[in-house]
Amino acid sequence: MLHQFYPQVQHEYRYELNKDMHLAAAHFIPASAAGKCTNIHGHTYVINLTIAGDELNDTGFLIDFKLLKDIVHKRFDHSLLNDYHEFGESQTNSADTFPTTEVVARTIWQLVQRELDQCDNKPCCLQVLVRETPTSYVVYRPKKGDFSS
Numbered sequence: 001m002l003h004q005f006y007p008q009v010q011h012e013y014r015y016e017l018n019k020d021m022h023l024a025a026a027h028f029i030p031a032s033a034a035g036k037c038t039n040i041h042g043h044t045y046v047i048n049l050t051i052a053g054d055e056l057n058d059t060g061f062l063i064d065f066k067l068l069k070d071i072v073h074k075r076f077d078h079s080l081l082n083d084y085h086e087f088g089e090s091q092t093n094s095a096d097t098f099p100t101t102e103v104v105a106r107t108i109w110q111l112v113q114r115e116l117d118q119c120d121n122k123p124c125c126l127q128v129l130v131r132e133t134p135t136s137y138v139v140y141r142p143k144k145g146d147f148s149s
Ligand SMILES: Nc1nc2c(c(=O)[nH]1)N=C([C@H](O)[C@H](O)COP(=O)(O)OP(=O)(O)OP(=O)(O)O)CN2
Pocket: 029, 037, 099, 100, 101, 102, 132, 133, 134, 135, 136
């Protein structure tokens, strides 16, 4: 895997962990303004997760790298993103759920943070980077109010 440098997020936690992964998936954007992207096509998404926290768990992990891969890669690899309810057109504000790079990044943050909320050592996901093509990527950073506690 290509090792890359990513935008840094400022924080005061003791530990910061980063997990890279690749994801092969297809999608289409169901809006005529999306031009050629209205047609179904595929990407090898490159994803980087930044997790931070002050305490380690009983295994000495902030969070298991493998768990992070399972949350994202296991769920979406070799899939059509539009098939998932998170990216469905039937949602109330459907443009906000089209599988654009922005929405994919936000959705990954929601899925990851939901799992982290179950951990006693309370790690938090501070940044999700999703690269859709060699020249295009999005960084999603949650605001304080996006965390449940
Ligand atoms: N803000 C966004 N803009 C675009 C998105 C998106 O998700 N968010 N998506 C697309 C397309 O789906 C496409 O996959 C990526 O577009 P683009 O970077 O233009 O792809 P190219 O490989 O053609 O880029 P070049 O730099 O011209 O090689 C479009 N816009």
